Amino acid sequence: MVGTGPESAPPPSMLEKGGTHGGKTAVVVAVLVVIASIAILSLLLAILYYYYIRRRVGRRSDDEESKESKDATLLPAVVGGRTEAQVFTYKQLQMATNEFSPVNVIGHGGFGSVFRGALPDGKLAAIKQLDRGGKQGDHEFRVEVDMLSRLHSPYLLELIGYCADQDHRLLVYEYMHNGNLQEHLYSDGTCGNPPMLDWGTRMRIALDAARGLEYLHEFVDPPIIHRDFKSSNILLDQNFSAKVSDFGLAKIGSDKVGGHVSTRVLGTHGYVAPEYAMTGHLTTKSDVYSYGVVLLELLTGRVPVDMKRPPGEGVLVSWALPRLTDREKLKNMVDPVLHGQYTMKELIQVAAIAAMCVQSEADYRPLITDVVQSLVPLVKHRMCSKVTSTPNFHHHIVTLKSSSIDSGSSG
Numbered sequence: 001m002v003g004t005g006p007e008s009a010p011p012p013s014m015l016e017k018g019g020t021h022g023g024k025t026a027v028v029v030a031v032l033v034v035i036a037s038i039a040i041l042s043l044l045l046a047i048l049y050y051y052y053i054r055r056r057v058g059r060r061s062d063d064e065e066s067k068e069s070k071d072a073t074l075l076p077a078v079v080g081g082r083t084e085a086q087v088f089t090y091k092q093l094q095m096a097t098n099e100f101s102p103v104n105v106i107g108h109g110g111f112g113s114v115f116r117g118a119l120p121d122g123k124l125a126a127i128k129q130l131d132r133g134g135k136q137g138d139h140e141f142r143v144e145v146d147m148l149s150r151l152h153s154p155y156l157l158e159l160i161g162y163c164a165d166q167d168h169r170l171l172v173y174e175y176m177h178n179g180n181l182q183e184h185l186y187s188d189g190t191c192g193n194p195p196m197l198d199w200g201t202r203m204r205i206a207l208d209a210a211r212g213l214e215y216l217h218e219f220v221d222p223p224i225i226h227r228d229f230k231s232s233n234i235l236l237d238q239n240f241s242a243k244v245s246d247f248g249l250a251k252i253g254s255d256k257v258g259g260h261v262s263t264r265v266l267g268t269h270g271y272v273a274p275e276y277a278m279t280g281h282l283t284t285k286s287d288v289y290s291y292g293v294v295l296l297e298l299l300t301g302r303v304p305v306d307m308k309r310p311p312g313e314g315v316l317v318s319w320a321l322p323r324l325t326d327r328e329k330l331k332n333m334v335d336p337v338l339h340g341q342y343t344m345k346e347l348i349q350v351a352a353i354a355a356m357c358v359q360s361e362a363d364y365r366p367l368i369t370d371v372v373q374s375l376v377p378l379v380k381h382r383m384c385s386k387v388t389s390t391p392n393f394h395h396h397i398v399t400l401k402s403s404s405i406d407s408g409s410s411g
């Protein structure tokens with residue numbers, strides 16, 4: 001009993017020594033196993049995560065690719081759940097224009113020829129055939145369709161749809177029966193030529209056009225600078241209500257800084273604000289200047305630049321500015337066909353608006369909203385007696401912005 005006692009058992013010191021060594025090894029091994037497991041697990045997780053991310057990225061680029069290819073086919077822009085622009089086949093537009101017959105040509109511009117056409121539903125349209133090809137042209141066309149599909153105002157020309165069949169790029173706009181303002185201003189009014197416009201109609205056109213710009217400057221975020229506002233881009237419907245056109249194509253041009261620059265991108269001679277011409281610095285006030293030039297055309301019946309005129313009279317703005325603030329000279333500068341149709345008070349008011357718009361200092365020009373406000377009473381006054389209104393416009397205006405309702409309701 002005694003022999004089986006403590007003597008047969010290893011001495012406590014030995015026990016302690018031997019036990020500590022074995023235990024330490026075990027602990028070290030255990031720690032190593034844990035570390036190795038964690039490392040392997042982390043590696044596995046990292047590999048799994050890597051493949052997960054790769055799959056996601058792959059899927060996303062697939063999505064983007066399919067989105068791109070959808071864009072490339074130019075599906076109609078859908079805004080608020082409704083289709084905004086119709087898609088036409090080239091064949092449909094060929095039929096609409098009688099194979100793009102020269103007799104249906106209604107104009108030529110910087111972007112190609114414009115044809116009159118009857119759409120499959122019988123509606124008349126103006127069909128603009130873009131003659132610029134390539135990737136850049138294609139991109140511009142896509143942006144144009146996308147942007148115009150989202151802009152809606154009774155004072156802007158409506159885009160009905162487009163055609164992007166193969167290499168063909170066409171834009172289909174509502175048809176404006178009375179063509180552009182320029183044709184009327186410089187017509188002699190004789191048989192076969194566009195009728196001349198009276199004072200009341202000119203004021204109404206001035207107000208409509210100002211509201212078109214007001215929409216672009218004030219009710220679109222970010223604002224759109226037209227940058228090619230001129231009398232040939234103001235179109236007239238059968239009631240001589242005016243709509244501003246070509247705001248989409250002009251804006252798109254603005255993205256091409258340093259790119260190939262067409263004359264349209266720089267605006268049109270005689271309408272371009274001096275600071276924009278000199279520095280390229282473009283603001284909404286540049287449009288206000290161009291608007292002022294159009295107002296001067298309406299007032300005087302003179303073209304913005306006419307070098308056939310006597311010295312000092314060739315550039316409309318330079319000729320008109322000193323006369324606009326001189327009562328006697330003012331009467332003599334008005335288009336002679338308007339004599340007897342306006343009061344002196346009306347003339348002075350319009351002249352004051354024009355003078356402010358064409359100031360060389362951009363900051364001193366009014367906002368186009370101020371121009372609208374100033375013109376409203378002039379047109380309102382006449383509306384009571386003579387000028388026919390366009391009732392469907394009232395509804396459209398209400399759908400814009402509440403601040404436009406007041407000024408819009410008189411138009």
Ligand SMILES: Nc1ncnc2c1ncn2[C@@H]1O[C@H](COP(=O)(O)OP(=O)(O)OP(=O)(O)O)[C@@H](O)[C@H]1O
Pocket residue numbers: 106107108109110111112113114126128157173174175176177179180228232233235245246264268
């Ligand atoms: N929707 C339309 N309804 C009736 N006529 C139109 C319409 N769009 C254009 N036109 C006519 O076609 C002409 C050419 O238009 P376009 O916009 O291509 O050129 P522009 O306005 O003369 O010059 P720019 O290319 O510098 O704008 C216009 O001046 C106008 O007479």
Ligand SMILES: [Mg+2]
Pocket residue numbers: 109232233245246
């Ligand atoms: Mg145009």
